[in-house]
Every structure is written in C-alpha cells, then in structure tokens.
Amino acid sequence: MSERESMEFDVLVVGAGPSGLAAAIRLKQVSPDLSVCVVEKGSEVGAHILSGAVIEPRALDELLPGWRDAPPALATPAGDDSFMFLTETRAFKLPTPPQMHNHGNYVVSLGNVCRWLGEQAEALGVEIYPGFAASETIIEDGRVRGVVAGVMGIEKNGEPGPNFQPGMELRATYTLFGEGCRGSLTKRLEAEFNLRDGVQPQTYALGIKELWEIPAAAHTPGKVWHSVGWPLKSDTYGGAWLYMFGENLVSIGFVVGLDYPNTFLSPFDEFQRFKTHPEVRKMLEGGKRVAYGARALNEGGLQSIPKLVFPGGALIGDTAGFLNVPKIKGTHTAMKTGMLAAEAAAAALAQGEAAPAVLDGYPAALRDSWVWSELQAVRNIRPGFAKWGLYGGMLNAAAETYLFRGKAPWTMGHHTDYGATKPADQCAPISYPKPDGKLTFDRLSSVFLSNTNHEEDQPAHLKLRDPALWKPENWDRYRSPESRYCPAGVYEAVGVEEGEPRLVINAQNCVHCKTCDIKDPRQNIDWCTPEGGGGPNYIGGM
Template sequence: MSDTVPPRESMEFDVVVVGAGPAGLSAAIRLKQINAELSVCVVEKGGEVGAHILSGCVLEPRAMTELLPDADIGAIEFSAKAGEDRFLFLTETGSHRMPTPPQMNNHGNFVVSLGNVVRFLGAKAEELGVEIYPGFAAAELLVEEGRVAGIATGDMGIGKDGQPTAQYQRGMELRATYTVFAEGCRGSLGKQLMSRFGLRDGVDPQTYGIGIKELWEVPAEHHNPGMVMHTIGWPLDTKTYGGSFLYHLGGNLMAYGFVIGLDYENPYLSPFEEMQRFKTHKAIRPYFEGAKRISYGARALNEGGFQSIPRLAFPGGVLVGCEAGFLNVPKIKGTHTAMKSGMLAAEAIAEALSGSRPATLDAFPEKVRASWLWPELQAVRNIRPGFAKFGMWGGLINAAFETYVTRGKSPWTLRNHADNTALKPARDATPIAYPKPDGALTFDRLSSVFISNTNHEENQPAHLTLLDPAKAISVNWAEYRSPETRYCPAGVYEIVGAEAGDPKLQINAQNCVHCKTCDIKDPTQNINWVVPEGAGGPAYPGGM
C-alpha cells in the first residue's frame, strides 16, 4: 500500500467487544447492568447484528434467564417450545428409534433462530446504551507494551493490487482498557492472540466439526412446532463422527443441518455431498415433501471441549464463547455456555474497572471455574474424544459408561488431536461417488451459496491466502488430491488444468460463507483465513 495512507482516527471506550454473537452481547449487556456509566462498544463484521449467526438451534434458557429474567424467549420470532425428542440410527436401507441420551433431553428448552435471538440481545444492549457498529470487521490487534489496547477495523476500498481506490476509507482504532474477543469459532484475531500470548500452551489442540444448514418452509399439515430430531449412522461410515438435526421452529419453518467432525480420514469425503444425499433416505425424505428450501449456510464449530479450552485471560483482554471453545458437544448446545462466559467476563471486567485495573484479568478464569459452566463441560469431556478413539460403536459404549457409570468423574481424560493431521493420502483412500443433485430435494454448491445472500466487494485483496502457494499442488494435489475442493461447502476452491497435466488451484473468494473449514482442515495449515471488508460474506435472514 502507498506510504501516504492517512493516520487512523481513534475512539476510546472502557470496553470493546469483538463480535455481536451471544457471548459478546451478553458481556455488553451485563457490563451496562452492573455500571450504566461504562462506555461499551461492540464491533460486528456482519452487515447487521445476526447476519453471520448460524446454528441449529435448541436454546437451553438457563443463561438467558440469569441475564434477562423477564425475557420471553417464546416471543422471539420463529421460537417454539421444544416438544418431542427423536433420536434415530440410520442404515442405508432402514432406521431404528433409539433412546434419547440424557444430555439431549430438551424438556424446558426452546427451538429458536439463533440469529433472531442475537437480534433480540442486540436490541436489549442498545436500550442499555451499548454502541453497536455492524459492518465493521475487526482486522488488527492493537498491542502496546505487551498489552492489548483494542482493535483496528479494516480499511475499506483497498483494491486487489493493495492500493487505495476512489472508495477508500481508513479503518478506525477502537481503544479500550479491556477488549473482549467473541468472534466465534476459529476467530482470526483469536488465532493471533493464542499464538502471541501462548494461550494454547499446555492444553490439547482444539478440534472442530463443520455444520451445514438449510432452512426449509414446510406445509402446515407437516409442521410440528418444537419437534427435535437427531440422527447418527448413514451416510457416514463408523469411523467418521457426525450426524443430522431436524428442528421445527415456528412459522412453518424447519431447520435441517448436518455436522461432520473435521477429524475425518478420507480426503475424498465431501461434507456438502453427504449432507445432500442424507435427505434421500426413505425415512428422511418424507420430512421434505412439499417443502421449499429458502436459505443455506455453513459454519465450523468447536468440538474439543474441556481439555481444549485455552488460557482465557491475557494482558488487556479475554476470550469468551466459541472463541474459547465452550460448546457442550454431547448436549449439542453452546449458546447458554457462550452467554454465561460473556456474563462472567463482564463481571470480572466491571470489578477490575472499579478497582486496581490489573493488566491480566485473572479473576475471569477463576469465575468460570467457580460457575456451573466448568463442571458441565468437565463432566462430558471424554464423550467426543471417545468417538475419535473407538469409532461409532465404541464411542457409544464409552458415552454410556461416562454417563451412567462414572457420571463424568472418570479418573482419566481422553486427549484431542489436531484435525489437519487426520487425512490419509489419496492413494490409501477410496473415492466416493455422490449422486447428482435433482434441484428439488438435493442441490449443488453454487445454487446453495446464492441463497445464503453471500456477497463480497470483488475489488479487494483476497481474504483467503496461501502461506506457500507451491504447496497447493506439491502437497495438497499430489498427496491428497486437493481435499479443499471437497471440504469447502461453497465452491471456493477449484483445480483447473488437471486434464492437460498442469493442475492449478483457483480460489473463488467471493463465494466464501465464512465457515473457516479451510483454515482448520488444510493438511499443512497453509490456508489462512482473515476478515474481508466489513459487511462482506453471508447475510442470513431471520429463521436461520
């Protein structure tokens, strides 16, 4: 970029929150509840609050009730009180009803659009005086004398050549005594923080899944508000962790999603294609009869649990929510834990601001360990890694043992391993033949991305980069036959020229739905995801 770039303007706050998700907004609300005089700013890369929020979602109301005792969750648009739980095991030709695991009992919970829950929290935050700035991506850490002093938003109007265009606008510095990082799973600044401050030292690697979701409008006669159904088994093999969810919200809406653990081995596996062919099963197809697909999205999710939680506090800031990895995998819920972590961070920050203002908020992890959040995650710590270690059948036996025999108090802790190390070379794997989409029940990637409302300014530097471009062919193509062309649910990565014996990787960054899977699963960690211009990416509607 030119050396004549003007200096950034800056704004000062007591607290800056990065990310307007459940954790970040809960932190902002709790701060203002404790001390209305605090200046609190939330910066959000989505074009509006909720635009980038994607989840199932069945909400356990515990944290919401603590934060906003008078909140009527059932009044949030498309919410429905959870009703019947169904848990199925599928074979290729059949289905078997199984007992619902106790962690998945949803009595008292709500089937919700998490995007709408976040919009509700955003409105509550603004009522309390929180300043929310959607459409501004937190692109840079401000670190001074070893302490985080806030963040800078990304410059707008930078061309592909790295030079300012006629639409150029310099980013802003948002400075604060304390910064709360709530970017969600695999946050780009969070990744930098973990490296700079050694936050992952001494803990297991984080492990992840990819969740791909469709929103369907179903005929009223087929709609069962509050129905919650999960499946395991087909189309996945017994070595691959994953399964589906079907949730009936209000408004004749059905959320369908498929989750696959990113520790899968076969480089030919396509999570998107598995998600599509699942719908063709004879026990599942009837749920989609007469229905219309209206939206699509994808997002990585944390699966490491208790043993993969990093150090939460560092000079000038804290990690909350999925930034830190608080998802309860066996429960298939992380909103209540994310919200609770944000509330606890707010309490620690408020105490610090009214007291000695220590550089590192050691009180925050202490509050986490003293809350209901810590034992909840500790009790289920061995269930997800049990599937990685023993496969599906062994994993189910291990889960039953942990649940009913040791009740989460086993004297051992199973370890997690980094997902990018799990792929087999293509020569040792079996290619998978997927059926072609029919355009009514099953679809292709590009038509799916279209209904995610994904949009990026085309004339901007790519937000998906290769640390070593040569590895795209010398490693990914030569050893694994370019798995990024299959694990990306948006058609971002293509190999061109292979038929002529000159393969090259083409990156269609404009398709990116910000799932972060490539940043996680790439075998040599060669793909680096950073934030694009603010407001870029998907724009999920209410209901997603």
C-alpha cells in the first residue's frame, strides 16, 4: 500500500456540522494564528445535514452577534405554535409545553445554515475539505494524533484498484470529533478510551423528513406545528412536525423512538400513513414533494452523555448527545459545545510545549454553561415516556415541568433500544396501505429524491459482524426487522417463499441514518464510513 502523505494542524475538526463549524470559527476568533482544519464526508458542506428545523439562535448570537445583518438563506422567523393530539380522524389542540414555545426562533434549512457557517469559517482562515471521509483514527502512545481521511479506490474485494488513493494523515495536537449521531469513529473511541463506562445507555429516535412545495395561498411563513398520538400506539414514543418557511416550502417529518417494541413496525410507513390524516392532508393539498431524507437522533439527554475528553481529543455536538428532546432542538446546544471545546483547546495550546494531553477545561466549562442546566432540567422527560407510555409520559412531563420545574430529586435511567424489541411471536403484524404516489410514497422513489449515490465498486460500508446470526436471530426470531426499520430499502429478506430466507444488503441505497447500527437486535450490523462524497446530497431547503 502506498505511503501516505501527512499534514499538521493545531486543531483538526471531524465533521462540518453545526458543532464542528462553530468550534472552528471560535478557534480562529480566540487565536487567529492557530492552524485549523475541518474534514467533511459529504460532497459539500451541508450535503449530509438533515433537520426539521427550528433553531434557537442563542449560540449563534454568542458566536456571530451580527448574523442577522446577512443571515443564511431560507431563515424565516418562527410564528405561532400549534401542539396537537391526533386520533385517526380528529385533531385536538393541546396547550403548548413551555419548552416548545418558539417566539424568537427561526425556521431554517439547516444545510444552508451549515453552508453559511462554512463560509464564515473560511473567511477566518479555516481550511475545509469536503468529500474527505475520515475512516481511521490515528492513536499513538495512547493519544489521538489525528485521522486518516480521503482513502479512495479500494475495490469490493478489499484490494487497491487502478484509481486507488491511500488518503492522507491529518495530524493535530487536538482533534475534535463532531461526526453527528452514532459517529463511526466515535464508536471506536468510546471503546478504546472506555468513554461510556458509568453512564446510561444512549437511546435514539429515527427522524424521517420530506420537503414539499405548496401553493402560496396555503403557505403561512413561520408556521410551527407539532403532533403526538395517531398513527403510533401509546407504547411507542414519537411525534411529527410541519414547518413552513422560505418561498412556499414545507418541512414535514415524523420521529419514532427506536425503543419501539413491535418488530413489525415500519417508521417509514407510519410516516406515510400520518400524512393521510385529514388535518395533515389539507396542509399539503395541491403541493408536490421535492426532497426526502432520514437520520437518527440522540435522545438520551444528560444521563447518556459519555466522557467527553481523552488524550488528544474531545467529543462535541450530536456525536456526544446534546439534543434537548422536549424542545426538539439540538443545534444551539451542539454549537455551544463546539465553542466551549474550542476555547479549551485554544487555552491549552497557548501553554506551548506544556499543553496538557487531556482538555479537562472543556467538561468543566460545559458544566458551568447554560447547556448543562438546560439538559439537567429536562433529563427525566424522555425516560418517562419509555417507562409509562404516551399518557403516563405526558403526565410525568407535566409534573417535571410545572411541579418540580426540572429539580426533581431523582434521575431516571434508560434501556437499550435494541433490547426493547420483542420477538415476532409476541407482536401483532401491521398492515400498511399501498402508496398512492401523490401523498404517500414507497422507499425507492423516496431514496431517489435524496440524491443518494455511492461508488459501487467499493467494500460495503454496512457489514454483518457475524453473517451466521442473521437466519436464527433476525429471521427466525424477529422476522427481519431491518427490512422495515430501514427508511431506504437497504435490507431485503429474499428467498422467503422458497423456504430459504437470506439477507440482501443494497448498500448503495443507504442515506446514512445509521438506524441499523442502533436497532439490530444482536448489534450485528456495523455502519462504517464509505468513500468521501458518498451518500445523500441534500440540497435546497433540506
């Protein structure tokens, strides 16, 4: 294998999401002479960024106080909030929980926000390399020294092909990992440095989103609408959103907690069914679907945040799990954690050769910040739904919010999502209606709208750790749940009618949501980074 070239930086940031770009900007604000590099696996900054999204501008105001003078494209001030409880045919308006009040917030394309942040970072001298997937962490003498990125041209057999590129070693004094939910390098770091010892399991949700264009007469810029209830049963956590922004654009999405028990449940099909509700249908009437995507979300909150620092690096943003679930927002907390890590790194580097290996200043500053107090106040709300279902969870949320005001003298725990799945013989099969191609759609036509593409002649980035487990576990016991929870049609159980079921993995369809890595009953599926630039390309209002 060819010898790799290397580049040296003061700080390397893995991931050009909100946390990574905020970290890079803050580093150059605090210490303009530092060399800072950001690597991003998407084909461009924002290509892999999917969100609802309503953002709270608190961290943005701290980072770039004058941002409103030249805001990102498609930033619309949030208007009135609606919080609805749905039955199959009716919608009841509920009091909006205080965490979901959006006065002063903005409905945005988060992809465009990240593109805009990338421009601010480059203007300060940050080097950004999109299409440059970090596939390996460099660890020497027990310390992270950087990453290997940009490896390309390895063929399916694992051998270098005619267009092979060995990638580069990007080395740095400190490396900040902002990979987003269930980062592939972060998984390995957690194991290498025991970062999850003593913390609660992370719990996740799958968010599926469509972007629609609707007639101008039906469009209310800034409209923020959320719902709970139908079509999910009370033992399954989830809900939906609909936001109106830009020029006649509607972001509509559906979230399902991945601790759902019924192996036959399909989050994608639940989303399609949700759109047929009379209240939802009328808001989309006359419109056209223009984009589609999906991603997993960290929902464990404060008690599931791992140890954040290790020799030579730190975890920031959603890769560590700073989403505020009751708010349905994590951009502001992700950005603030990136800023705090950047300040700690800059302070450490100022010490020269005496710079400490571990950035202890970062977790200390985090505990003194508004991020910590914000997550501390809502830590018991999500686990309440897991323990008591929808109705008990709503009562618990009300008690936590209005009675205890986030100061209950206990902290509730989480269970693993994969461990909550029941075997097929304990679950009722679910019959979903066929898509009509106008309001509801199938998986493959949806993946087409995500602009997903992977170089086909490369090793599959989705692997079974033990292929022999699939038949006795996934098929015999659970009836192939991966064929239903995947929102992109990656997994297919074939040969069923012939009595010889086997699994086919269509890795080229993958939209990088990473649900399979989370929900597989035996944790037998490993999602790793494909070649740089592969995967979805979310454009426009995504």
